[in-house]
Amino acid sequence: MPNQLSQEELAAFRASVNRLAKEKLAPMAEEIDEKGEFPWQVLELFRDNDLLGLQFPEQYGGSAAPILATVIAVEEVARYCGNSASVLNVNSLAAVPILLGGSPEQKEKFLPPLARGDxxxxxxxxxxxxxxxxxxITTKAEADGDHYxxxxxxxxxxxxxxxxxxxxxVKTDLQAPGVKGISALLVTRDKDDSPGFSIGRLEKKIGGGPxxxxxxxxxDFRVPRSAVLGEPGRGFYLAMQSLDKGRLNIAATAIGKAQGALDLAVDYARRRVVFGKPVAKFQGIQWMLAEMATKLEAARRLTYHAAELLDQGSPEASQAGAMAKLLATDTAMEVVNKALQIHGGYGYMKDYAIQRYxxxxxxxxxxxGTxxxxxxxIARNLIGRI
Ligand SMILES: Cc1cc2nc3c(=O)[nH]c(=O)nc-3n(C[C@H](O)[C@H](O)[C@H](O)COP(=O)(O)OP(=O)(O)OC[C@H]3O[C@@H](n4cnc5c(N)ncnc54)[C@H](O)[C@@H]3O)c2cc1C
Incomplete structure (x- = not known):
């Protein structure tokens, strides 16, 4: 996929992801959520449709797509299945520090299998x-010969x-003040053979269980010193740069979920008859729907704008990304809440998809970043250092 796409190409890409999500993901969304287990079949589906390495360069098995295309893909997937959007987002965020800071060897070794879903x-x-x-952070990595x-x-x-x-x-320089001693390490884990690296508690969450x-x-987990991503001591900046990209996927997920909830609310309001007519005929409900759609569209446009700035390498991208994440996720909360309200008592019942959204x-x-x-x-960018 070329790094620049025309409006027509983006629209065609959106339509293809929408079709995939509607036909393949929507029918299994409820079961995935109920089961609470990682949906490997979704990973496979994304692999087969080249959605896992969208932003990776082609030499590492990716599509070299613009960030705006990733945002659109995540949005369309989240519209039907939030858990599936998380499958895309988590792998993508894990890969960004490798893309930004990895050596050619690290990229060669890890990006192609991440793009294949292996x-x-x-x-x-x-x-x-x-x-x-x-x-x-206090997790520390102390040098010991050619290992940490x-x-x-x-x-x-x-x-x-x-x-x-x-x-x-991790902290690799315990004496360095603040962010200066933080480094990023590219670490692997084999569940049967990684002495010193174990998994503890798995949280019980109220959503996104899979x-x-x-x-x-x-x-005392030993990691070769060659595992550093980028320069030692620059890990905090790598994390922040990665989150600048990741945040747009969170904004896109929020927009997709809000659109999915709005779709459900419109459909329900047209069908539910109260006082002898569909509730969609009541102006109170119509105004609710109108406000939901308007705020959602504003959040969507800001998110696309932030993605375009990031694609252009603009210095304004970080500010716009923070604004997009803030507006999109707050708007999604308002939209899903109103969509559930429009469902009345049924909205509170597990049989109706709106509760999942x-x-x-x-x-x-x-x-x-909360x-x-x-x-x-946003305020720091406005005010500067005082
Ligand atoms: C489901 C889930 C998945 C996650 N996945 C990952 C993951 O894959 N990797 C990862 O590294 N982390 C992950 N996180 C962690 C997530 O990024 C943190 O929970 C988040 O950054 C907030 O940190 P905290 O929970 O420690 O809240 P705290 O930092 O303790 O904040 C508590 C409250 O204080 C507010 N607050 C804090 N500082 C300020 C301030 N300066 N000004 C105003 N208000 C402030 C916060 O906004 C919040 O309301 C995940 C969290 C969840 C819930």
Missing amino acids: LLGAFALTEPNTGSDAAG VVNGRKCFISNGDLASVFSLF IHAAELIFE WREARLGPIIE NEIQKNI
Whole structure:
């Protein structure tokens, strides 16, 4: 896929992903959610349709697609199955530090199998005592000859229990202040043979159950020093750059979920008869739907704009990405909430798909930098250093 796509090409790409999601993912979305297990069949489907390495260069098995195309793919998938969108997002976020900081050897070794879905990846930054304050991580990697010895814990790591390749953020220079001593390591795990790297607690979540949030435990885990991604001591910046890209996928997921919820609400309002007429005939319901659609469209356009800025390498991209993540995830919360309200009592019942959208949308304002942190980023860019 060329790096620049015309409007017609983007529309054709959207239509093909929409068809795939509607025909293949929508019918299994409920079962995937109920089961709570990683949907390997979805990974296979994405592999067969070249959706796993969209942003990877072609030499590493990818499509070299613009970020806007990834955003559109994630949006269309999330419209029908939020868990499937997470399959795309988690592998993509794990790969971004390799794309941005990996050596040619690291890219050659890990990107093609990630694009084929032969490997699952995970992005491991958060720790039990440090989420928003990522500079405060304490997992340490101490040099010992040509190895690092890693000790510490990560928590809430999506796909952490199943992944075999990790972008892992650690302190390699314990004396360096703040973010300066943080490095990114490209770490592999073989579940039967990785002494010192084990999986702890799997969280019980209120949504997105099939994508497990795992605790990673490192006890004298040995990693070759050649595993550093980019330069030692620059890992924090690599994490932040990666999240600039990842956030757009979170915004796209939110837009897709909101669109899916709006579709359900319109359909239900047309069919549900109360006081002798479909509730869609009541102006109160019509105005609700109109507001939902309007706010959703504004969030969608801002997200596309942020993706285009990132594609152009614009210095404004980070600011626009933070704004898009903030607006899209907050809007999705409002839209799914109103969509559930339009379903009345049935909306609260597990038999109706809207409850799944409602539970899943709650994650958007929390992950990849909470929305309070997005506001801090936006305000910092406005005000500068004082
Ligand atoms: C389902 C799920 C999957 C996840 N997957 C991953 C993953 O794959 N990899 C990974 O590394 N992490 C992952 N996370 C972690 C996620 O990124 C963090 O939960 C998130 O960054 C918030 O950190 P925290 O939970 O420690 O909240 P805290 O940092 O403890 O924040 C608590 C509250 O204080 C607010 N707050 C904090 N600082 C400020 C401030 N300066 N100004 C204003 N308000 C502030 C926050 O917005 C929040 O409301 C996942 C989390 C969840 C729930």
